[in-house]
Amino acid sequence: MSEQRQTHIIGYGTLVLVWVLLLLLTGTTIAVSRVDLGALHVWAALGIACLKAALVIGIFMHMRYEGRLLRLSLLTALVTLAIFIGLTFFDVLYR
Amino acid sequence: MSLAPHRDEAGDRLGMWLFLFTELLLFGGLFLLYGVYLARTPEDFIRAGGELDLVLGTANTVLLITSSLTVAVAVSALQKGARSLTLGMLGITVLCALIFLVNKGFEWRAKIDHDIYPGSKRLLAGEGGESVFYSLYYLTTGLHALHVLLGAALLGWVGFRIRGGRRDGEGAVLENVGLYWHLVDLVWIFIFPLYYLIL
Numbered sequence: 001m002s003e004q005r006q007t008h009i010i011g012y013g014t015l016v017l018v019w020v021l022l023l024l025l026t027g028t029t030i031a032v033s034r035v036d037l038g039a040l041h042v043w044a045a046l047g048i049a050c051l052k053a054a055l056v057i058g059i060f061m062h063m064r065y066e067g068r069l070l071r072l073s074l075l076t077a078l079v080t081l082a083i084f085i086g087l088t089f090f091d092v093l094y095r
Numbered sequence: 096m097s098l099a100p101h102r103d104e105a106g107d108r109l110g111m112w113l114f115l116f117t118e119l120l121l122f123g124g125l126f127l128l129y130g131v132y133l134a135r136t137p138e139d140f141i142r143a144g145g146e147l148d149l150v151l152g153t154a155n156t157v158l159l160i161t162s163s164l165t166v167a168v169a170v171s172a173l174q175k176g177a178r179s180l181t182l183g184m185l186g187i188t189v190l191c192a193l194i195f196l197v198n199k200g201f202e203w204r205a206k207i208d209h210d211i212y213p214g215s216k217r218l219l220a221g222e223g224g225e226s227v228f229y230s231l232y233y234l235t236t237g238l239h240a241l242h243v244l245l246g247a248a249l250l251g252w253v254g255f256r257i258r259g260g261r262r263d264g265e266g267a268v269l270e271n272v273g274l275y276w277h278l279v280d281l282v283w284i285f286i287f288p289l290y291y292l293i294l
Contacts, residue, residue, distance in 0.1 A: 009174045010167070019164040026156055026287075030149075033292035042133075045288035052284045060167045061277045067105065070112055077116040081123045085130065092131050 008065035018059045025052050104267055111271040115278050118242075122282050125235045129289060132227045139224020144293040146211070147232075151202050152291035155195050156283065162191035163280040166250070166273045173269055178257065181269075185254040188276070192247035199240050203233075232290055239282055246276045 029048040037044060058064040063074060133140045169184035210217040211229055218226040249272045257265055 010171050012168055012171060015164055015167045015171065018167075019160060022160045022163075023157065026153070026160065029288055029292060030153065033288070042293075045292055046285075049285050049288050053281055056163060056277055056281050056284065060163050060280075061274055066108070070105075070109060073109070073112060073116070077119055081119060084120075084123065085127055088127055088131065089134070092134060 008062065010059065010062070010065075014059065018055050022052055022055060025055075102264060102267070104270075107264075107267040107271060108274070111274050115274060118278055118282075122235070122238070122285075125231065125238070126285060126289070129231050129235070132224065132231070133293075136222070136224025136227070139222045140228050141293055142222075143225040143228035143232075144290060146206075146209075147291050148202055148205065149291055151198050152287055155198050156287050158191045158195045158198075159280045159283045162188045162195075163277055165191070166276045170266075170270055170273045173257070173266055182254055182258055185250055185257075189247050189251050189254070192243050192250070195243055196240060196247075199236065199243075203236075235286060236290070239279070239286060242275075242279045242282070246272070246279050250276060 025048055029045055032044050032048070033041065035041075057074070063071065165184040165188045169181045169188070172178075172180040172184060206212065206229075212218070213226070213230045213233060218229060253265075253269050253272050256268065
């Protein structure tokens with residue numbers, strides 16, 4: 001039987017580690033929000049949120065173990081969203 | 096002669112992800128609106144955001160992160176054939192979802208008691224940016240709460256299917272409902288800093 005397993009099983013230890021990291025990042029983002037960083041604050045908060053999102057998508061949602069088709073689709077969706085947001089701000093901020 | 100039922104697990108997941116991309120654009124649009132109005136009236140947004148309950152927001156963040164873990168463990172457990180662990184994890188997930196909704200209810204209740212809701216006298220009399228902030232707050236968290244409710248119902252349904260001994264593709268069903276649940280967590284990961292932590 002040469003049929004390959006299509007599903008990768010992630011161990012409980014890895015999942016718990018991701019959970020701990022997510023909790024630590026949540027604590028960090030709250031701590032950072034209490035520090036006065038001015039305009040940098042929004043970027044710090046969004047940066048940490050993106051890091052958390054990458055952990056959830058990569059491990060919890062198995063994206064790290066998926067094939068090229070799914071990863072490229074995700075990239076396309078994210079780039080589309082980024083273009084939407086980028087072009088809108090290009091209009092709003094420089095009007 | 097018997098044929099094993101044809102399964103296309105990769106195709107199942109691709110279909111679910113395509114649906115999730117539309118959800119991403121839906122919430123992305125709301126975050127886009129938030130960003131534009133934050134850039135226009137930053138002081139109003141910061142003042143309005145400061146009134147949200149950080150303790151409840153943090154508690155709900157921890158609940159969703161934990162429920163994301165328990166769903167992921169449930170998926171792994173089912174793949175390993177550990178059914179009772181799967182069912183236990185699904186039970187905890189649904190419980191987290193319900194506590195989340197109760198907390199959300201308290202939050203909304205407290206705001207409405209303080210005369211803060213779209214079209215309320217206080218918001219109409221105040222700065223325009225605050226009114227926009229709270230309209231977006233109710234719209235975004237309301238839409239998110241609907242997703243929590245639907246996700247919890249689907250998780251419960253999958254749990255009963257597994258408990259009833261359904262085997263045909265139950266792994267794929269749980270995986271896809273799990274993906275939906277992680278998306279709910281993902282959206283909250285951005286709602287939390289934008290609405291609760293803004294300076």
